[in-house]
Amino acid sequence: MKTPYNPNMNKIIKFFRERPxxxxxxxxxxxxxxxxxxxxxxGTVRQYNPLETTISNQKALAVSGGxxxxxxxxxxxxxxxxxxxxxxxxxxxxxxxSPKLPSGGGPSRNSASLEALxxxxxxxxxxxxxxxxxxxxxxxxxxFEKSIESEELPVPVNFExxxxxxxxxxxxxPNMDSTHNTKGRAFNRIEYDQAASHLHxxxxxxxxxxxxxxxxxxxxxxxxxxxxxxxKQHVSPEIIISYxxxxxxxxxxxxGTEAKTHAVRGFAGKHKVNVxxxxxxxxxxxxxxxxxxxxxxxxxxxxxxxxxxxxQLIKNDFWVLTKRNFN
Amino acid sequence: MANQFNLLRYKELLELEKNNKIxxxxxxxxxxxxxxxxxxxxxxxxxYFSLIEKYLKGKLAGHDFRSKFLKMETQDRKTAYTIKQxxxxxxxxxxxxDLEDFSNLTIQISTLCLEYYEIWDGTMERMSESExxxxxxxxxxxxxxLFSAVSTNNLPYEKLIYRSFKNLAGILGLGILLIFYNIxxxxxxxx
Numbered sequence: 104m105k106t107p108y109n110p111n112m113n114k115i116i117k118f119f120r121e122r123p124x125x126x127x128x129x130x131x132x133x134x135x136x137x138x139x140x141x142x143x144x145x146g147t148v149r150q151y152n153p154l155e156t157t158i159s160n161q162k163a164l165a166v167s168g169g170x171x172x173x174x175x176x177x178x179x180x181x182x183x184x185x186x187x188x189x190x191x192x193x194x195x196x197x198x199x200x201s202p203k204l205p206s207g208g209g210p211s212r213n214s215a216s217l218e219a220l221x222x223x224x225x226x227x228x229x230x231x232x233x234x235x236x237x238x239x240x241x242x243x244x245x246x247f248e249k250s251i252e253s254e255e256l257p258v259p260v261n262f263e264x265x266x267x268x269x270x271x272x273x274x275x276x277p278n279m280d281s282t283h284n285t286k287g288r289a290f291n292r293i294e295y296d297q298a299a300s301h302l303h304x305x306x307x308x309x310x311x312x313x314x315x316x317x318x319x320x321x322x323x324x325x326x327x328x329x330x331x332x333x334x335k336q337h338v339s340p341e342i343i344i345s346y347x348x349x350x351x352x353x354x355x356x357x358x359g360t361e362a363k364t365h366a367v368r369g370f371a372g373k374h375k376v377n378v379x380x381x382x383x384x385x386x387x388x389x390x391x392x393x394x395x396x397x398x399x400x401x402x403x404x405x406x407x408x409x410x411x412x413x414x415q416l417i418k419n420d421f422w423v424l425t426k427r428n429f430n
Numbered sequence: 431m432a433n434q435f436n437l438l439r440y441k442e443l444l445e446l447e448k449n450n451k452i453x454x455x456x457x458x459x460x461x462x463x464x465x466x467x468x469x470x471x472x473x474x475x476x477x478y479f480s481l482i483e484k485y486l487k488g489k490l491a492g493h494d495f496r497s498k499f500l501k502m503e504t505q506d507r508k509t510a511y512t513i514k515q516x517x518x519x520x521x522x523x524x525x526x527x528d529l530e531d532f533s534n535l536t537i538q539i540s541t542l543c544l545e546y547y548e549i550w551d552g553t554m555e556r557m558s559e560s561e562x563x564x565x566x567x568x569x570x571x572x573x574x575x576l577f578s579a580v581s582t583n584n585l586p587y588e589k590l591i592y593r594s595f596k597n598l599a600g601i602l603g604l605g606i607l608l609i610f611y612n613i614x615x616x617x618x619x620x621x
Contacts, residue, residue: 116615119611119612119615120612120615123608123609126608127604127605127608130604130608131601131604134600134604301548301549303547319493319497322547323493325556330549363453363454365453365454365455367455372554384454388511389463389467389507389510389511389514390507391454403548404548406544409464409467409503409507410460410463410464411464411467411468411533411537412537412540412541412544413460413464414457414460414461414463414464415537417455417457417460418457423545424545424554426542426545426557426561427545427548427554427555427557428554428555
């Protein structure tokens with residue numbers, strides 16, 4: 104008859120009896136190993152878990168194609184494939200509103216002088232017809248592949264704009280920092296999607312969000328793509344465009360008011376990436392608007408600062424997002 | 431010990447700003463303005479410490495802590511704004527000696543709260559809750575060290591000592607149990 108008693112038990116008991124200290128150490132080791140890892144309450148620093156950010160980033164990359172934008176070529180990921188839209192990010196670096204080249208005309212404008220101009224040649228003086236060199240064609244400039252749209256937006260804006268591949272406007276804000284910028288960019292861009300992912304600052308610009316917009320839910324969303332999707336579902340385009348416009352006004356001098364605006368060069372992130380900063384005092388308050396513009400002229404964020412935070416910013420040599428990491 | 435607010439110099443700087451001799455980014459002027467706001471926060475530092483402790487003890491969720499901290503700051507900013515308009519009040523306004531230390535550390539926490547939700551694009555890592563916690567904990571540890579009288583307890587060390595005692599008691603208990611077990615086995619087997 105098979106005994107239920109494990110024959111190895113004798114060996115274990117013998118081991119315990121002969122080597123009690125070693126047994127204790129072994130049991131203690133097993134017990135310690137089974138304990139949960141120390142958490143943040145022990146000591147002063149809970150170690151940063153890289154897995155958490157990696158997962159959220161991977162999700163963002165998988166869902167949005169890199170940066171939460173629906174356009175796959177919206178962020179700097181090498182040269183843009185031929186024929187694909189780059190949303191005009193770099194096309195405006197050397198853009199000046201005037202003078203403009205003649206736009207492509209219909210049959211009535213297809214003269215010899217116009218053809219020569221189109222080919223970037225100087226036409227014969229006998230063919231000159233100054234009237235047809237007008238850069239207006241039905242109120243629209245086509246010099247930049249219809250980059251500046253003339254159609255009306257749902258709400259009036261104070262700036263020129265162009266539409267992205269989704270038909271949303273990107274406002275073109277005159278670059279205050281053009282003299283210090285190596286690229287000599289004329290405009291900075293406030294993109295619709297970037298504004299939609301920064302609605303947590305909308306109230307600071309006097310923008311009222313709709314009743315069904317849940318800020319805590321929005322803030323808890325893990326990726327930029329999720330925030331854009333939520334914003335598009337719960338906020339009307341009029342509000343987002345108004346928010347873009349309000350942020351644009353915080354990035355340019357407003358004449359005839361007491362608001363004062365300064366552009367400075369600054370840094371962002373742990374590794375001090377170069378950025379442009381625009382700081383504007385808000386009349387009648389003790390607050391200031393800070394706008395961050397990346398090196399490609401894309402507006403990143405705008406929010407209000409108190410005097411204590413502005414002082415700290417100046418003391419830190421205009422270093423923002425000091426604890427954040429860029430890949 | 432407290433320092434008197436230098437109203438005379440503050441007025442001079444305001445005049446210089448008005449005449450465009452200095453900009454609003456002038457550090458001295460900003461220091462005067464910011465000191466009023468910092469002092470208002472300092473006056474109720476117990477509330478700030480209590481809020482941070484609640485968060486560190488896990489009684490308050492991260493997003494609640496961030497919004498409450500920034501809300502408290504906004505309230506203090508509003509109070510400071512009314513004082514700044516009233517030169518009579520400023521004449522009697524005093525600044526604490528250790529105001530700068532307090533202000534530097536609370537601004538760090540406040541900036542963390544403010545910048546937590548910032549998203550750049552695909553190139554910036556999102557800040558995790560654990561990273562945020564550790565940074566707040568780090569700044570609070572310094573604050574608690576500076577203002578030990580105000581801080582209700584030193585949370586990290588309190589927990590560390592408690593856990594150490596718990597571990598020690600566990601080890602001793604296990605050791606005693608093992609000894610009893612060995613003795614009973616010896617008796618049973620008949621060695």
